[in-house]
Amino acid sequence: MRRTAPAARRRPPGSPFNTPEIPPEPVEQFAAGDRVSHDKYGLGRVLAVDQDEAVLIDFGAATYRIASPYAKLVKL
Template sequence: MTSSTANRRFLPTSPFQQVSQAPVEKFSVDDLLTHDRYGVGRVVGLGADNKVHVDFGAGVQTITLPNSKVTRL
């Protein structure tokens, strides 16, 4: 039998914090963003499953969102 965190109840008296998922930021084609490793880039395409294709000048990278290294400009 497998357990799923989506089906578990949160008990208000629990000493553990409830984990909430951060909302996924939506990007559009031609949006500018910065990445901690690749630098400044422009969104050139949108993929399935929260993926964006970003042109950083040296090449196009596919980034899965949410990503803590990505910031919208």
Template sequence: MTKFSAVRRPLPSSPFKAPVEAPRKHFAVGDRVTHDRYGLGRVIGVEGDGDTAVLVDFGSRQERITPPYSAMFTL
């Protein structure tokens, strides 16, 4: 006997909808940001289209932050 595997698609009216992917964060040079670990800072460099890394000046140190940017937010 073989096991049948089906793709489950939620109905449009279902309260248990499929998880939605979070929108991608984009940062530009000069943006003020806050980071959960490093605090307040300003973006001083963007590598690629922001998909590679972001260089941020936090005052006492500069950090290269790589995606996912789950701990960093714009102000």
């Protein structure tokens, strides 16, 4: 006997379980010279931006290239 996947349950329009979809947060834009903070590497300064795909950051002790979506990276 073959089992099928259960169908997704549709909620009535007035249901309290209907929640609006939350749009994803926009990817932060960086420019050369911006000060940033990273959870692992600490404070740094953006040296270069590679077409919104990656940023090159100088953290003092080392320079790292961090790819988009820039997890754990915050502009100060």
